[in-house]
Amino acid sequence: MVSWPTIIKDKQTRASANAPDFDALRESFTWDDARQLLDGLPGGGLNIAHEALDRHLADGHGDQVAIRWLGRDGSRRDITYGELASDASRFANALAAQGIGRGARLYSLLGRVPRLYAAALGALKAGLTFSPLFAAFGPEPIKARMEIGEGNVLVTTAALYRKKVAAWRRDVPSLKLVLIVDDDDVPDGCLALEPLMAAASDQFEIAKTGAEDMALIHFTSGTTGRPKGAVHVHGAVVSHAATGRYALDLKPGDIYWCTADPGWVTGTSYGIIAPLVNRVTMIVDEAEFDLERWYGILESERVQVWYTAPTAIRMLMRGGKEAASRFDFSNLRFLASVGEPLNPEAVVWGNEVFGRPFHDNWWQTETGGIMIANTAAMDIRPGSMGKPLPGVQAGIVERDDKGLRDCAPGEIGELALRPGWPSMMRAYLNEKARYDKCFVDGWYLSGDLAMQDKDGYFWFVGRADDLIKSSGHLIGPFEVESALIEHDAVAEAAVIGIPDETAGEVVKAYVALNPGFEPSVDLERDIRGHARKKLGAAVAPREIIFRKALPKTRSGKIMRRLLKARELGLPEGDISTLESDEK
Amino acid sequence: MKPEEIRLVFLEELTRVAPDIDAADVGADDDLMEDLEIDSMDFLNLVTALHKRLGIDVPEADYHSLATVALASKYLAARLS
Numbered sequence: 001m002v003s004w005p006t007i008i009k010d011k012q013t014r015a016s017a018n019a020p021d022f023d024a025l026r027e028s029f030t031w032d033d034a035r036q037l038l039d040g041l042p043g044g045g046l047n048i049a050h051e052a053l054d055r056h057l058a059d060g061h062g063d064q065v066a067i068r069w070l071g072r073d074g075s076r077r078d079i080t081y082g083e084l085a086s087d088a089s090r091f092a093n094a095l096a097a098q099g100i101g102r103g104a105r106l107y108s109l110l111g112r113v114p115r116l117y118a119a120a121l122g123a124l125k126a127g128l129t130f131s132p133l134f135a136a137f138g139p140e141p142i143k144a145r146m147e148i149g150e151g152n153v154l155v156t157t158a159a160l161y162r163k164k165v166a167a168w169r170r171d172v173p174s175l176k177l178v179l180i181v182d183d184d185d186v187p188d189g190c191l192a193l194e195p196l197m198a199a200a201s202d203q204f205e206i207a208k209t210g211a212e213d214m215a216l217i218h219f220t221s222g223t224t225g226r227p228k229g230a231v232h233v234h235g236a237v238v239s240h241a242a243t244g245r246y247a248l249d250l251k252p253g254d255i256y257w258c259t260a261d262p263g264w265v266t267g268t269s270y271g272i273i274a275p276l277v278n279r280v281t282m283i284v285d286e287a288e289f290d291l292e293r294w295y296g297i298l299e300s301e302r303v304q305v306w307y308t309a310p311t312a313i314r315m316l317m318r319g320g321k322e323a324a325s326r327f328d329f330s331n332l333r334f335l336a337s338v339g340e341p342l343n344p345e346a347v348v349w350g351n352e353v354f355g356r357p358f359h360d361n362w363w364q365t366e367t368g369g370i371m372i373a374n375t376a377a378m379d380i381r382p383g384s385m386g387k388p389l390p391g392v393q394a395g396i397v398e399r400d401d402k403g404l405r406d407c408a409p410g411e412i413g414e415l416a417l418r419p420g421w422p423s424m425m426r427a428y429l430n431e432k433a434r435y436d437k438c439f440v441d442g443w444y445l446s447g448d449l450a451m452q453d454k455d456g457y458f459w460f461v462g463r464a465d466d467l468i469k470s471s472g473h474l475i476g477p478f479e480v481e482s483a484l485i486e487h488d489a490v491a492e493a494a495v496i497g498i499p500d501e502t503a504g505e506v507v508k509a510y511v512a513l514n515p516g517f518e519p520s521v522d523l524e525r526d527i528r529g530h531a532r533k534k535l536g537a538a539v540a541p542r543e544i545i546f547r548k549a550l551p552k553t554r555s556g557k558i559m560r561r562l563l564k565a566r567e568l569g570l571p572e573g574d575i576s577t578l579e580s581d582e583k
Numbered sequence: 584m585k586p587e588e589i590r591l592v593f594l595e596e597l598t599r600v601a602p603d604i605d606a607a608d609v610g611a612d613d614d615l616m617e618d619l620e621i622d623s624m625d626f627l628n629l630v631t632a633l634h635k636r637l638g639i640d641v642p643e644a645d646y647h648s649l650a651t652v653a654l655a656s657k658y659l660a661a662r663l664s
Contacts (some may be wrong), residue, residue: 121590136620136622162595287617289623291643291644291646315643319642319644388603470624471624491593502627503624506624525602526602528603529601530603532603536620537620537621537622537625538622542624
């Protein structure tokens with residue numbers, strides 16, 4: 001299995017890591033110790049915004065740059081910890097002036113703009129729950145998430161509002177306030193944020209939240225049913241502090257660039273909270289991926305710690321080593337990757353091009369923070385996700401009649417975790433049964449198949465279910481199928497992920513048509529266009545295949561697994577429940 | 584090929600990759616990613632389609648030359664001549 005040579009860390013690299021002796025730290029670590037990395041609220045309690053901002057001001061770091069924002073147009077803006085704390089307070093006061101306070105839920109639907117950070121932290125400061133939405137989602141995923149989470153406030157742009165929200169606004173009565181960050185031409189029923197901010201005080205008394213109070217909702221997809229809202233609490237910040245330090249090797253004052261979109265959990269946990277709590281300077285680039293722009297940012301901003309994703313790394317690789325050779329990456333100290341397993345070629349390529357290997361790590365929306373990682377002092381086995389972090393107990397298990405059985409080293413099973421770390425989800429919103437199903441015999445079951453080698457490294461194998469991982473986004477086939485069958489021509493739909501060398505997987509759909517419709521190139525495009533409008537490009541199928549009928553079980557369930565096996569030329573497995581086959 | 588033909592070919596391939604886009608609504612200076620919500624996978628598919636259609640291999644370093652219809656038409660015309 002281990003065909004790639006291990007990347008051995010030298011003495012100096014080991015010694016300068018935040019966790020120079022990883023095994024010793026794992027032995028001695030307790031989450032109570034990790035709480036000492038934080039201050040807590042004066043007078044008791046815990047609030048993410050206090051740990052991310054206010055305490056640094058009290059310690060005299062108000063003038064340090066918190067966000068170095070790079071505009072799409074080439075502009076550049078520094079926001080200090082002091083300014084960001086003031087903006088967060090103004091935002092909290094602006095909400096209060098509109099009668100919005102503790103317990104309300106605020107959603108963001110924004111790209112990487114400065115106001116996003118003030119809104120997220122201001123909401124947390126005011127004791128609201130913050131939930132980020134992916135701005136590339138189409139109207140349907142946005143509406144579904146707003147309904148499930150019963151959002152009260154939305155912060156967005158005029159263009160995104162008109163395109164993705166206005167049409168269904170009235171169907172979601174919980175949504176009381178829509179704040180528009182770009183204030184020219186504010187749509188009806190919305191308020192411009194800037195005048196409210198300008199009129200608000202920059203002093204706000206932070207909500208006295210406790211460690212178990214709800215702070216964040218991150219939505220994730222299921223194989224069946226609607227998206228699930230994973231609930232995280234203010235206490236999660238203990239995990240963010242510790243994992244930022246040990247998994248990403250963040251040191252105060254570092255220049256750090258997390259390329260993840262703020263609409264997903266990585267962009268919040270490691271694009272807002274962990275870096276600010278660890279008092280680094282974050283690079284925030286408004287623009288989308290561009291090869292030369294990215295290399296240029298690494299060089300000119302002197303990035304030291306870089307957290308990115310396999311799809312982006314593979315796109316850099318497509319550009320070739322020569323494209324990178326003109327740039328100076330000598331400031332880079334630590335490179336990490338998450339979103340889907342990083343192939344060994346990419347780990348080694350990083351070592352050749354940047355002089356540092358990529359450190360893959362593993363976690364999920366539900367875990368709230370990094371669980372298994374290749375850390376700075378650890379030798380890397382390319383292709384492995386690394387070892388469980390201090391405070392994390394992971395195992396490989398198999399479900400059988402009696403419950404769970406531990407798998408031996410080298411045996412493939414489901415990756416499981418012992419609950420108890422601070423950023424573990426506390427619930428799926430209003431879905432107790434689905435939440436309870438994640439836990440068996442005192443383990444949290446991740447749904448990922450993996451194996452552990454005899455030296456304790458974990459290796460990803462695949463998903464245990466039908467979920468699709470495309471460009472790091474977890475996509476639920478059910479949500480895509482639901483949008484497809486809303487098209488007049490579509491009677492049935494089945495959606496699978498097929499391997500792709502850049503995106504990991506891409507979404508492919510099989511559809512059976514209603515009477516009166518015939519397969520054609522135009523119809524394929526029409527259905528795909530429909531799905532893209534509803535779902536957004538990241539979620540919609542890239543390809544649609546017509547079938548007369550789809551393979552189904554006796555109970556009428558479409559067998560996605562069988563379609564996938566046939567697509568990939570794999571054994572069909574157990575088809576005893578197959579009632580009617582595809583045609 | 585005439586500049587107008589190149590523009591139409593580009594629009595045709597763009598709307599084949601992203602059929603949610605109506606060619607008639609696309610402004611010459613609309614940014615494919617920012618304004619038309621083409622994502623990076625769409626973009627790679629578009630580059631592949633242009634290669635098939637026009638025989639032009641667009642290297643990664645030139646991707647920004649395809650950022651808008653106006654830029655892409657100019658770039659493709661230069662590459663074809």
